[in-house]
Amino acid sequence: MQIIIPFVLLVIVAALLWPQRRYLFARAGGLFLPSPTLGEPTVESRSVKWYDDYFTIEYIDSQTIAIGEPRYHQHNYNYLIIGEERAVLFDTGSGVRDIKPVVESLTMLPVIVSQSHLHYDHIGNHDKFDGTALPELPHLRRRLQSGTFQVSVKEHLGFVEGIEAPKLTVSEWWTPDSSIDLGGRTLTVLHIPGHTPNCIALFDREHAYLFTGDFLCPGLNVAGGIPGSNINEYLNSARRLLGLLPPETRLLTAHRDKASEPFGAPMLKYTDLVDLARGLGGIIDGTLKGKGFYIKSYLINERIQLYCVNK
Ligand SMILES: [Zn+2]
Secondary structure, three states: OOOHHHHHHHHHHHHHHHHHHHHHHHHHHHHOOOOOOOOOOOOEOOOEEEOOOOOEEEEEEOOEEEEEEOOOOOOEEEEEEEOOOOEEEEOOOOOOOOOHHHHHHHOOOOEEEEOOOOOOOOOOOHHHOOOEEEEOOHHHHOOOEOOEEEOOHHHHOHHHHOOOOOEEEEEEEEOOOOEEEOOOOEEEEEEOOOOOOOOEEEEEOOOOEEEEEOOOOOEEEEOOOOOOOOHHHHHHHHHHHHHHOOOOOEEEEOEOOOOOOOEOOOEEEHHHHHHHHHHHHHHHHOOOOOEOOOEEEEEEEOOEEEEEEOO
């Protein structure tokens, strides 16, 4: 009998957590597997070329390039945005492999790295470059010490894969709503808290591109259950984006969904953002029901799910 009660409790807990298995494995699996093994090379769309046996390259246009990591378990996508005088690398990936040679093969211009947010899978190669642009937010700025910024464990979450939070060398501070001039190409920095307090997107008005980071991706999105996530801020950010962006905007996102064949960079549309805002509103007012126990899964549309803490 003494053994049956814990066993029954274990079965009940496992059953309750089963709907969150993807989230739990993605976010905490590294606790058990410090170095996740790489997946097999994927069969990609015709527009995608393999740089080596790890990175892929896809020209969105002649000056905008998606650098993919389809064999990494989180399927990260980083974007090289090229102007006439310099380029921005928005997210540097997981750090499983060095992204710098890929970038150097694509542009001779000076490259400034920045990040959609400070999670480990977006800043894994920042240390390979000279300097980082951080968003000009008071809670970040006051932590600068001798030109360096220590990313906290809670901001980084790299412990799930045995990766230590790095110190970043800060070369620029990007003020929210300001414009970044790359020479003949301008990006607007948009502060979009929700997934984390430090999330930014870059908006290229001329091309109608929004580089979203983790704010909205095909498949699984996270609006709760990780440090700093906030569903009310998420909704405010989504509504603000809807007010700013033209409906033809393409969303160039940071993670691909395994089920999103044919494979290529993970792109979404303005209408997906409309669905996100509607879904977030429904979660907050209780009209959209989720599956699960504590961290629930909500269906935003046929391609997008959102995880957040029980409402
Ligand atoms: Zn993230």
